[in-house]
Amino acid sequence: MTKLFEKLLQPQITGIQTYVPGKPISELQREYNLSRVSKLASNENPLGASxxxxxxxxxxxxxxxxxxxxxxxxxxxxxxxxxxxxxxxxxxxxxxxxxxxxxxxxxxxxxxxxxxxxxxxxxxxxxxxxxxxxxxxxxxxxxxxxxxxxxxxxxxxxxxxxxxxxxxxxxxxxxxxxxxxxxxxxxxxxxxxxxxxxxxxxxxxxxxxxxxxxxxxxxxxxxxxxxxxxxxxxxxxxxxxxxxxxxxxxxxxxxxxxxxxxxxxxxxxxxxDQNFVKKTVDYNLSGMAQFLAVFDKLNIDYIPSYGNFVCASFGDKTNEVNQELLKKGVITRPLAGYAMPEYLRISIGSSTENQHFISVITSLMK
The missing domain is CATH 3.40.640.10 (Type I PLP-dependent aspartate aminotransferase-like (Major domain))
Structure with a gap:
C-alpha cells in the first residue's frame, strides 16, 4: 500500500503495531465451512451477562x-x-x-x-x-x-x-x-x-x-x-x-x-447481582480444573493461572496446533505477539466449548 501521509505522522506513532484481535466466529465459519465454532480466544464470560x-x-x-x-x-x-x-x-x-x-x-x-x-x-x-x-x-x-x-x-x-x-x-x-x-x-x-x-x-x-x-x-x-x-x-x-x-x-x-x-x-x-458474579467465578474454577487435568494427562506444559484463561505450550508445533484447532472450529489466542511463540492462550468457555477443545486437542496430541 502506498504511504502518502506517513511523513505527517508524529514520530512516536510510526512504530506502533496495529492491534490484531482474535479471529471472529463468522470469519472462521466462512473460511472452513463450519457450523460449530468454540471461541476460546478473548477471555469472555461464557455465561454472558446476568x-x-x-x-x-x-x-x-x-x-x-x-x-x-x-x-x-x-x-x-x-x-x-x-x-x-x-x-x-x-x-x-x-x-x-x-x-x-x-x-x-x-x-x-x-x-x-x-x-x-x-x-x-x-x-x-x-x-x-x-x-x-x-x-x-x-x-x-x-x-x-x-x-x-x-x-x-x-x-x-x-x-x-x-x-x-x-x-x-x-x-x-x-x-x-x-x-x-x-x-x-x-x-x-x-x-x-x-x-x-x-x-x-x-x-x-x-x-x-x-x-x-x-x-x-x-x-x-x-x-x-x-x-x-x-x-x-x-x-x-x-x-x-x-x-x-x-x-x-x-x-x-x-x-x-x-x-x-x-x-x-x-x-x-x-x-x-453479585450472585451472578459468584456463579461466573465458580463456573470458571470448574472449567479451569477440567483443562488442567487434561493438560496433565497429555503432558502439555502450562503456566498456572489465576484468571479465566490458561497459557499452554506446544513448543515448535504451536502454529501447527493452532491451525488444526481452527480447522476443527476452536479459536484460541496465539501469543507470538507477546514474544511467547510456543504458547496458546485458551479462555475458559462453556462446558460445551471446553469439551469441544478437549476432544480436538486430545485427538491432535495422540
Missing amino acids: PKVLQAIRDQLADIGRYPDGSAYYLTHEMAKFLNREPEEVAFGNGSNEMLELVARIFAGPGDEIVYSQYAFAIYAISAQIVGAKGVEVPAKGWGHDLPAILKAITPKTKVVYLANPNNPTGTMFTKDEWEAFISKVPSDVIVVLDEAYFEYVNDTDYANGLEYIDDYPNLLVSRTFSKAYGLASLRLGYLVGHKELIGYINKLRAPFNVNHYAQVAAVAAIK
Missing part, C-alpha cells in the same frame, strides 16, 4: 436516540457505594483500555519513562509510544512480574508504572507481601496503575486487593473492568479508582459521553 442486566437494557431501549449521562451519575454513585469509596474517587471509561491510556496521556510525555513488565498487557507499551515516552520493559520472573526488578527500574524520569494482577496474558499473580514491599518503596511522585481486570477470579488469600491501599498511597490508581466477570465485553466499560485529585484529572481529559447509556444501565444492574 439476566437482570439484559432486562435492564430492554427496559431502556426507547432511549436509544438520547445522549448518555455524561457524568455517569447513577453508575458512579452505585459503584462508589458498592466499593465503599466516594463518588469523586471513581471514573469510568470506554473499556479499561481508555482509562489506562488516559493515565499515560495525562502524566507522561517525551523525555519521560513508563515502566511495565515483560509479557504484560500490550496497552502499557502502546500507551508509552502514543505519548512519546520511553517504554521500559522489565524482564519477567517465572512469566510474571518481578517487583523488586521493577522497583529498581524506576528513575527520576519515571512517571508511570503499570502492573497487572493477575497478569494478562500469562495469568500469574504477585502476593500481598510482594506488593506491600513494592508499593511502600515507590516514590510518591510516580503514578502506579494496578490493573485488576481479572481480580474477581482470584481465589487466594495471598492476593493484594488494590482498593485496600488507596488511602495510604495517593499515587495509586486501581483499574478494573466489566468485560470479564460481569460479562459486558460488548458494551466496553472500565473504571479507575483512586485519589480524588487523580480522578479529577482523568475526568477532565476523558471524552464527553465516553460511556454509552446501555453500558451505564447494564453496569448498575450488574453491580446489584
Whole structure:
C-alpha cells in the first residue's frame, strides 16, 4: 500500500503495531465451512451477562436516540457505594483500555519513562509510544512480574508504572507481601496503575486487593473492568479508582459521553447481582480444573493461572496446533505477539466449548 501521509505522522506513532484481535466466529465459519465454532480466544464470560442486566437494557431501549449521562451519575454513585469509596474517587471509561491510556496521556510525555513488565498487557507499551515516552520493559520472573526488578527500574524520569494482577496474558499473580514491599518503596511522585481486570477470579488469600491501599498511597490508581466477570465485553466499560485529585484529572481529559447509556444501565444492574458474579467465578474454577487435568494427562506444559484463561505450550508445533484447532472450529489466542511463540492462550468457555477443545486437542496430541 502506498504511504502518502506517513511523513505527517508524529514520530512516536510510526512504530506502533496495529492491534490484531482474535479471529471472529463468522470469519472462521466462512473460511472452513463450519457450523460449530468454540471461541476460546478473548477471555469472555461464557455465561454472558446476568439476566437482570439484559432486562435492564430492554427496559431502556426507547432511549436509544438520547445522549448518555455524561457524568455517569447513577453508575458512579452505585459503584462508589458498592466499593465503599466516594463518588469523586471513581471514573469510568470506554473499556479499561481508555482509562489506562488516559493515565499515560495525562502524566507522561517525551523525555519521560513508563515502566511495565515483560509479557504484560500490550496497552502499557502502546500507551508509552502514543505519548512519546520511553517504554521500559522489565524482564519477567517465572512469566510474571518481578517487583523488586521493577522497583529498581524506576528513575527520576519515571512517571508511570503499570502492573497487572493477575497478569494478562500469562495469568500469574504477585502476593500481598510482594506488593506491600513494592508499593511502600515507590516514590510518591510516580503514578502506579494496578490493573485488576481479572481480580474477581482470584481465589487466594495471598492476593493484594488494590482498593485496600488507596488511602495510604495517593499515587495509586486501581483499574478494573466489566468485560470479564460481569460479562459486558460488548458494551466496553472500565473504571479507575483512586485519589480524588487523580480522578479529577482523568475526568477532565476523558471524552464527553465516553460511556454509552446501555453500558451505564447494564453496569448498575450488574453491580446489584453479585450472585451472578459468584456463579461466573465458580463456573470458571470448574472449567479451569477440567483443562488442567487434561493438560496433565497429555503432558502439555502450562503456566498456572489465576484468571479465566490458561497459557499452554506446544513448543515448535504451536502454529501447527493452532491451525488444526481452527480447522476443527476452536479459536484460541496465539501469543507470538507477546514474544511467547510456543504458547496458546485458551479462555475458559462453556462446558460445551471446553469439551469441544478437549476432544480436538486430545485427538491432535495422540
